[in-house]
Amino acid sequence: MSSALPRPVARLIDAFARLPGIGPKTASRLAFHLLRMPDDHALQLSEALRALKESVVHCQRCYNIAETSPCEVCADPSRDSGTVCVVEEPLDVIALERTGEYKGLYHVLHGAISPVDGIGPTDLRIDELVRRMGVEPIREIILATNPSLEGDATAMFIERALRANGSEVRLTRLARGLPVGGDIEYADEVTLGRAMTGRSEVR
Amino acid sequence: MSSALPRPVARLIDAFARLPGIGPKTASRLAFHLLRMPDDHALQLSEALRALKESVVHCQRCYNIAETSPCEVCADPSRDSGTVCVVEEPLDVIALERTGEYKGLYHVLHGAISPVDGIGPTDLRIDELVRRMGVEPIREIILATNPSLEGDATAMFIERALRANGSEVRLTRLARGLPVGGDIEYADEVTLGRAMTGRSEVR
Numbered sequence: 001m002s003s004a005l006p007r008p009v010a011r012l013i014d015a016f017a018r019l020p021g022i023g024p025k026t027a028s029r030l031a032f033h034l035l036r037m038p039d040d041h042a043l044q045l046s047e048a049l050r051a052l053k054e055s056v057v058h059c060q061r062c063y064n065i066a067e068t069s070p071c072e073v074c075a076d077p078s079r080d081s082g083t084v085c086v087v088e089e090p091l092d093v094i095a096l097e098r099t100g101e102y103k104g105l106y107h108v109l110h111g112a113i114s115p116v117d118g119i120g121p122t123d124l125r126i127d128e129l130v131r132r133m134g135v136e137p138i139r140e141i142i143l144a145t146n147p148s149l150e151g152d153a154t155a156m157f158i159e160r161a162l163r164a165n166g167s168e169v170r171l172t173r174l175a176r177g178l179p180v181g182g183d184i185e186y187a188d189e190v191t192l193g194r195a196m197t198g199r200s201e202v203r
Numbered sequence: 204m205s206s207a208l209p210r211p212v213a214r215l216i217d218a219f220a221r222l223p224g225i226g227p228k229t230a231s232r233l234a235f236h237l238l239r240m241p242d243d244h245a246l247q248l249s250e251a252l253r254a255l256k257e258s259v260v261h262c263q264r265c266y267n268i269a270e271t272s273p274c275e276v277c278a279d280p281s282r283d284s285g286t287v288c289v290v291e292e293p294l295d296v297i298a299l300e301r302t303g304e305y306k307g308l309y310h311v312l313h314g315a316i317s318p319v320d321g322i323g324p325t326d327l328r329i330d331e332l333v334r335r336m337g338v339e340p341i342r343e344i345i346l347a348t349n350p351s352l353e354g355d356a357t358a359m360f361i362e363r364a365l366r367a368n369g370s371e372v373r374l375t376r377l378a379r380g381l382p383v384g385g386d387i388e389y390a391d392e393v394t395l396g397r398a399m400t401g402r403s404e405v406r
Contacts, residue, residue, distance in 0.1 A: 005297055006270045008258045012251040018244065020236050026224065032294060033223050034255060035268065036313075041221065042252045048215040049249035052234070053242050055211045065238060067209045091235060094208055110239075 009035065061132070063108045063125045065090045073097075073106060080104045082139040086129065086158065088112050088146055096144070104142075107132065112150035113157055121157055129158065133167055140170040147176060212238065264335070266311045266328045268293045276300075276309060283307045285342040289332060289361065291315050291349055299347070307345075310335065315353035316360055324360055332361065336370055343373040350379060 005013075009031055016027035034042045058064070059071035062084075066072065073079060073093075083104030087093055093106050109124040132138065143158060145151035159171055176194035178187055187195070208216075212234055219230035237245045261267070262274035265287075269275065276282060276296075286307030290296055296309050312327040335341065346361060348354035362374055379397035381390055390398070 006259050006268055008251065008254040008270070009268065012248075012255050015244075015248040015251045019233055021229065021232070028294065029224070030222055031255070032292070034252070035259065035293075039256050041218075042255055045215075045218040045222075046249045046252035048211065048218045049237070049245045049252070051211040052215050052237060052245050056209050056238065065209055065212065067211070089235070090238075091231065 062106045063110065063128060064093050064106055065108075078103075082137055083142065084129075084132070084136075084138050084140070085142040085144050086155075087144050088151065088154070092144065092146075104140075109145070109154065112145055112148075112154040114150045121161075124154070126158060126161060130161055130165055133162060133165065133169065138169055140172060142172050142174070144174050147174075265309045266313065266331060267296050267309055268311075281306075285340055286345065287332075287335065287339075287341050287343075288345040288347050289358075290347050291354065291357070295347065295349075307343075312348070312357065315348055315351075315357040317353045324364075327357070329361060329364060333364055333368055336365060336368065336372065341372055343375060346374060346376050350377075 012031045012034070013024065013027045016022055016030050017024050019027075022030070034045075055067055056065050057067070057069050059066045059074055060069045061074045062071060064071050064073070068075075080103050084107050085096065085102060085104055086107045086109060087096070088109050088111060090108055093108060096102050096106075107125065107129050109126065109129075111119050111124050113119060113121055113124070129141075133141075141158075141162070143155040145155045155173060162169060162171070175198060176191065177198055178184065178191065178195045184192065215234045215237070216227065216230045219225055219233050220227050222230075225233070237248075258270055259268050260270070260272050262269045262277055263272045264277045265274060267274050267276070271278075283306050287310050288299065288305060288307055289310045289312065290299070291312050291314060293311055296311065299305050299309075310328065310332050312329065312332075314322050314327050316322060316324055316327070332344075336344075344361075344365070346358040348358045358376060365372060365374070378401060379394065380401055381387065381394065381398045387395065
């Protein structure tokens with residue numbers, strides 16, 4: 001940009017523009033918005049960013065992001081430590097917690113196997129899951145990876161890794177079917193096919 | 204959000220979500236992106252935000268944002284100090300500098316008169332412009348406010364304020380007409396009407 005732009009503003013625009021989904025136009029709009037706002041908004045954002053790396057750790061049991069290790073879920077004695085739900089990302093934990101349907105523990109892989117992006121099994125927390133199997137009283141592992149090619153491949157890899165280790169643990173996957181509130185007419189054929197295969201008795 | 208979300212992450216999501224055009228979904232995507240990235244990106248952004256308020260000042264001559272007062276443009280002896288271009292925002296200065304067509308000075312109003320938003324003449328740097336007229340050798344003032352209702356009202360207000368002060372300075376506005384690369388067929392009637400009124404001799 002022109003020399004008419006003070007360097008601190010140019011640096012902030014550059015830093016914003018490196019975020020995903022934020023182009024140079026949006027970045028400069030954000031920077032000028034913060035320039036016009038009272039001081040404390042920019043400083044609050046600055047502080048929040050600094051605190052992010054300083055006070056967020058990975059729980060050394062489930063590898064979810066947390067303020068302490070073990071995290072709140074792992075440290076909660078009322079949770080069922082016999083069930084472990086394996087997810088790709090910390091956001092998946094939040095989504096599952098929001099349902100209120102799950103009372104077990106988690107294991108966060110931090111990604112899915114994706115040869116295209118150069119992500120192999122060793123980049124994920126799969127070895128750590130196998131290790132947990134050996135020391136924790138786990139009865140069931142729910143493979144809650146995404147219903148995508150990468151998620152399915154990751155679930156299959158984990159299944160083989162556990163079985164190769166001689167584990168007899170119960171392995172389950174989340175149900176596939178029609179989304180609640182969805183419309184059969186607009187469902188894609190794969191989802192509809194799965195909904196048909198997985199149909200259940202009317203009770 | 205759920206208690207599964209560490210507070211520093213929740214705080215960062217809140218701070219991002221207060222920015223214009225960033226909703227809670229985008230805010231959490233940004234926060235999790237920064238969590239995954241190496242430390243230095245979040246820290247660079249944090250530093251850039253802190254520096255924004257610490258090292259950006261308003262030039263006390265033209266009120267553009269700058270690192271020093273007077274700013275680079277005002278301090279440049281090669282610029283024509285007899286011409287002052289009045290704009291609404293610092294971004295307008297950058298746009299005009301980019302054209303390379305303008306060699307005079309600027310005056311940044313920091314907004315336009317807009318009764319709907321509660322912005323009156325006293326909220327803008329209009330008094331400061333009248334004051335500059337008294338002490339600087341200004342021959343021409345270019346009223347380069349936006350071609351909008353608010354911009355036109357602001358330009359008209361400034362014109363009256365200067366004339367009421369007995370000033371005989373030359374007042375001009377930016378040309379209205381067809382944008383370069385535009386299409387007559389798709390031009391709106393106001394723009395096309397202005398282009399017709401302001402037509403010039405073929406030379």
